[in-house]
Amino acid sequence: MPSRENKSHKELMSEVKAHHQSSLPFVVFKYPHKRELKAILQSDTKLNYTTDFKHPGFVFSPFDDTQETILMSPDKYITAKLDTGIFRKDNNVPDYPVDGKEAVRYKKMVGEAVKEIQNTDLNKVVLSRSMEVATEKSAIEIFNELILEYPSAFCYCWYHPRVGCWIGATPEILLQVKGNRFTTVALAGTIEKSGDKKPNWTEKEKEEQQLVTLYIEEAMAGLGIEVKSSEVQTTDAGTLWHLKTTITGVVKVDQTARMIRTLHPTPAVCGIPLKEAMSYIRKHEAYKRKFYTGYLGEIEVEPQQATRLFVNLRCMELREAKAIIYVGGGITQDSDPLKEWQETIAKSRTILKVL
Structure with a gap:
């Protein structure tokens, strides 16, 4: 038994x-x-994996759903009351220079995807990129600043010597199951905050969010699960606004693993239709996402089975004195390449702010 x-x-x-x-x-x-x-x-460096999501611990899964899901064994649990007074919050946001070459490349990639969507059955594809910045901060220092900066996010610092170190503050639930009740969300559409102004959503963002909601509703119906969807809400995540629909329902015995496999990857991180979008991403993104847009979270079995998983967004990989930050956005027929580039810049600030 773990301590x-x-x-x-x-x-x-x-x-x-x-x-x-x-x-x-x-x-x-x-x-x-x-x-x-x-x-x-x-307590050891073994890599453990899970397929049934019935064992306690913490799961960490890559974007590529053909790869295995890592389960960190809970040899020891520690809990602590958050003390926000003991760590310094650094509010200086460094002015990182914009990579002109990368801007041209990404905007060209978006423009080509828009043409593909206009001329084929592809409705939406999520295109991402990575950026590398130097940092002298340790993983623990970065995590401590994240939890102060983003109280409404799921914040984590994950390390395995055979895999690496990942840190993030994600706003998006993949799936939460407790007893026989489940919750998931359709989160899509992004506008950067501007003072106290509420966002003015365009048809592009509304359509993008609706596509994700419909996909999840249909996927759950395919498993014989009835769902209840909330009204679309505007929700904030750090420096960004998003559109969100909360989807709830009753889960049958032993359906959690099937639900996870059905939901991941969602259209919010891949696209629609899923198969065509995944194929497009593999062909055009030109880098490996690894655990970015995968999922992570805790599985508890006592006193009752509870699974709480989040989509791995607003995250970074820490390698020695550099951080690799991952950002992306959903591309539809109405996407503007310049605005999509600016959206990735806005999303990168979540992590840049604490580096």
């Missing part, structure tokens, strides 16, 4: 740091709007 301890914020971080220095796997995370930190420590 369970309750410690102070500082003590938890100190233990996680020591685990990291010993090159042992760990994940430390915080749920949206919660004032509690959780850490799961694994």
